[in-house]
Amino acid sequence: MAGYKKNVPLGTRDIMFGEATLYRNLRNRLTGLYTRLGFSEIMTPGIEYYDVFEAGSTLPQESMYKLTGSDGRLLVMRADNTTPIARVAACKLPEDRVTRLFYHQRIYRLSEGYKGRRSEIMQSGVEIIGASGIQSDLVCIHTALETLSEVCGDYKLELGHVGYYNAMISELGLDRELEGRIRKLVEAKDAGKIEKYEKIRKIPFLFGGAEVFPEAAELAKGNGKALAALEYLKKVYTALCEAGYKDRILIDLGIVHSLDYYTGLVIKGYMEGAGEPVLAGGRYDTLVSKFDRDMPATGFGVNVSEIAETLMREKPKSEVTDGISGEEISFDEKSFPEAVRYLRENPGSCLSVAHTENDV
């Protein structure tokens, strides 16, 4: 039986040559950007206790890779980056100051097979922990915009605010189950099925530019909470426009995914040619409290795998290259010391390795 010894698991891939260089370049450029903008790097374990994700994440259990630890407890291969960072924030970060973190780490997601979905994703991102309010929101969004501009070419960043939808739906006083069903329909922009709820069925289409604000305000007339959320969003939008990002910014009040997780402003980044959003994030003021310490926070993750694959699609497929750009020095065991001396004096050159058949 051949087994699977020559295969990689579905949804993973070997990355080499030009593509590996591209991944490294993206990572280096983002590291440069985040360092300049005042963030420090964090690395968390590749495996975590299942308890961490059960407490902090809204991911369904079936989308996590699980294994058993040496103590017999259930472990999860890092299923997202923000949850472990929230654990760190609650247990290890100073409580009385703002911490800005960035990361480049792979995440693992189990998904139904043969649909071309990834199960291993290279993700970069930032988290700003210990600050609420418009200042930290603007820093987060500015960093997101600069991220997209650094690595994506043509891009758009979309802003939303979960407070708007939450206020509109709670006005109706529906039971949790019905509310959940409606949220799914709004998320899929499937307005046709939200028959009775005239206002809610318009929300999926509240997306676009500044023209969305008056429409949304009209719809929310009399709902103070919804109007307040809208007002806040408009303030942020105006500040960003005046800073020169007008052409890059969209509004979508129908972003309702992961409502249990996000508590305020939400963002999504889109790249020309990509098949899914390449950046997602927002304010998550209640996540850290799942680990028993109250700390407001905001941040975003970047799907570097999707960006790299989109960039690769535009270029010819990665070619097999020998990676040698400078002078190649042939040598044998006698001339090896001399070759090493030459190498020291001539940076950029390298030692040659001849291809040999296995018959020596």
Next chain:
Amino acid sequence: MLRLALTKGRIEEKALEYLKESGYDTSELDKEKRGRKLLFRVGNEIEVVLAKAADVITYVERGVCDGGIVGEDTIMEAGANVYELLDLEFGKCRFALAGIKGKDFYQGSGHKIIASKYPAVTKKYFNEKGIDVEVVKIEGSVELGPVLGLSDAIVDIVETGSTLKANGLEVYEDVAQISARFIANVSRIKTKKQEFDKLTAALARTVKNKREKCLGEN
């Protein structure tokens, strides 16, 4: 330019009729002209791909097509992460739970087996009802499940119900209503907003016209 994936067969025929009525030139897809091609131009703004239903979802989800037209049944079974922009109101049918005529499906506490071409839809339906069932996937003529004694019931698409009747089965209850949908990739709808707005509005007008015409005739 928008690239759309259309579900081959009945949905494709209807979809083309709707596109044509919405003012798009679908002549490249005329049966006598199309030959063995799979990629067509519809006017200057749309490119059309013909594909099997489940593949329409895969293409749109992966972003190799910007949008598509596919039945709600396929979307439900795939658990697809796509936007459903418009109910096109054709290809109407329903998912139903059916079994041997006259039997009470919910009676008794034994292990229940459901045969279906749509295991995900079936599992989710009973999960939400809080009932534990075993789903057996059958590729065709699901009606044989209860007839041969493989399963207690089936979950399948029912249009007229005549196949059920001919085999001594009946509908126990409806699971979901189904029709054809205009779907979009979640990223492309943002990067190609104007193109999507235009097509969605045109299709919505046609859907409305057809509905009114239909009401008028009745």
